[in-house]
Amino acid sequence: MMSAQPQAIIVHKTGGPDVLTLEPIEPPRPGPGQVGLRQTAIGLNFVDTYQRSGLYPMSTPFVAGNEGAGVITALGEGVEGLAVGDRVAYQGQVGAYATHRVAAAERMVPIPDGISDQTAAAIMLKGLTAYYLLFMTWPLAAGETILWHAAAGGTGLLATQWAKALGATVIGTVGSEEKAALARAHGCDHVINYSTEDFATRVRDITGGRGVDVVYDGVGKATFERSLDCLRPRGLMVSFGNASGVVTIPDITLLSRKGSLYVTRPTGAHYLNQRSDLLAGAAKLFAAVASGAIAVEISRSFPLADAADAHRALENRETTGSVILIP
Numbered sequence: 602m603m604s605a606q607p608q609a610i611i612v613h614k615t616g617g618p619d620v621l622t623l624e625p626i627e628p629p630r631p632g633p634g635q636v637g638l639r640q641t642a643i644g645l646n647f648v649d650t651y652q653r654s655g656l657y658p659m660s661t662p663f664v665a666g667n668e669g670a671g672v673i674t675a676l677g678e679g680v681e682g683l684a685v686g687d688r689v690a691y692q693g694q695v696g697a698y699a700t701h702r703v704a705a706a707e708r709m710v711p712i713p714d715g716i717s718d719q720t721a722a723a724i725m726l727k728g729l730t731a732y733y734l735l736f737m738t739w740p741l742a743a744g745e746t747i748l749w750h751a752a753a754g755g756t757g758l759l760a761t762q763w764a765k766a767l768g769a770t771v772i773g774t775v776g777s778e779e780k781a782a783l784a785r786a787h788g789c790d791h792v793i794n795y796s797t798e799d800f801a802t803r804v805r806d807i808t809g810g811r812g813v814d815v816v817y818d819g820v821g822k823a824t825f826e827r828s829l830d831c832l833r834p835r836g837l838m839v840s841f842g843n844a845s846g847v848v849t850i851p852d853i854t855l856l857s858r859k860g861s862l863y864v865t866r867p868t869g870a871h872y873l874n875q876r877s878d879l880l881a882g883a884a885k886l887f888a889a890v891a892s893g894a895i896a897v898e899i900s901r902s903f904p905l906a907d908a909a910d911a912h913r914a915l916e917n918r919e920t921t922g923s924v925i926l927i928p
C-alpha cells in the first residue's frame with residue numbers, strides 16, 4: 602500500500618544493502634521538461650547494487666533505483682504529448698526507489714493497454730537492454746548461435762526468449778539445476794550449469810568445434826576470459842556487466858591469439874539516448890511481450906521498504922527472472 606506521505610530510499614553514503622532505508626520526502630514538484638509521477642511498481646536491477654556500493658560513482662545523497670512505472674500526476678512547464686493520468690514507464694533514470702518522483706518527460710514511455718504497470722516495471726531496463734544488444738550491438742540473424750551468461754537472470758530470461766524468437770540457436774549458462782530448468786523453458790536450446798561444468802568445453806561440443814558468433818556476458822570477471830574460448834574466429838564478445846567483478850584485459854594480443862576477436866563493453870545510454878530509439882525499442886519490446894514471444898516472469902516482489910533484502914537476494918544469486926519493488 603502506498604502511504605500518503607511520499608517516501609524514498611535515499612543513499613546518503615554508499616555501502617552494503619543496509620544503507621537502503623525508506624524515509625519521508627517532500628512531495629516532489631516537476632520542473633521545466635519534467636513530469637511528476639505516483640509510482641506503482643519499481644524494477645530491481647544489478648546496476649542498482651553497483652550504484653549503492655560505490656562501484657559506479659554517484660554523488661550522494663541520491664535516491665536509488667533506475668527503472669519504474671507509474672501514473673503522471675503533474676506536468677512541468679513545456680511538457681507536451683503527455684497528460685496527467687497517463688500510465689508511463691522508464692529506465693535509466695536514477696531515483697526510482699520512491700513512492701513519488703519527478704523525471705524527464707522525454708524519457709517517459711506510455712504503457713500500452715494490455716501491459717500491466719508491474720510488467721512494464723519488470724522489463725523497461727532489462728528488456729530494452731536485450732533490445733539494443735540483440736538489434737543494435739550485433740543485429741542478430743536467424744541461424745546464428747549465441748552464448749548468454751546468467752540465462753535465468755532478469756536480463757537473461759528476457760533476452761534468450763527474444764533471441765530464440767529471432768531464429769538464433771541459444772546456449773545459456775546458469776548457476777544451478779533449478780535455474781537450468783527455467784532457462785530451458787524460456788528460449789535456451791542448450792543450458793550449461795557453469796558451477797559444475799566447464800562452459801567453454803561444452804560450447805565447443807555443442808557447436809561441433811566451431812564456436813558461437815556472439816557471447817553476451819553480464820557476469821564479468823568470472824567468465825570473461827573463458828568466454829573468449831567460446832567464440833568463432835572474428836566473433837564478438839559483448840561484455841555488458843560485472844555481476845562477479847569488473848573485467849580487465851591485461852594484454853590485448855589475447856584477442857588476436859583467440860581468433861581476431863571483437864570486444865565491446867556497451868551501456869544503454871549510448872544506444873537509447875535518442876527518444877526515437879527509446880520509443881522504437883519499447884514498441885518492439887511491448888509487441889514481443891504482447892505476442893507471447895517473451896513471457897515476463899516476475900519471480901518475486903518486495904515492499905519498497907524491504908529493498909535491502911531485495912539487494913541481498915540479487916547479489917547472493919537467489920533470484921531468477923525479474924524482481925520488482927512495490928511502493
Ligand SMILES: NC(=O)c1ccc[n+]([C@@H]2O[C@H](COP(=O)([O-])OP(=O)(O)OC[C@H]3O[C@@H](n4cnc5c(N)ncnc54)[C@H](OP(=O)(O)O)[C@@H]3O)[C@@H](O)[C@H]2O)c1
Nearest residue numbers: 646647730751754755756775776819842843844845868869
Ligand atoms: N550494460 C548495460 O546496458 C546493462 C543493462 C542491464 C544489465 N546489465 C548487466 O547485466 C547483468 C545482469 O543484470 P540483471 O539485473 O539482469 O541481474 P541478474 O542476471 O538477474 O542477476 C545476476 C546473475 O548473475 C549471475 N552471477 C554469476 N556470478 C555472480 C556473482 N559473483 N554475484 C552475483 N551474481 C552472479 C547469477 O546467476 P547464476 O546463479 O545463474 O550464475 C545472478 O543471478 C549485470 O551485470 C548488469 O549490470 C548491463
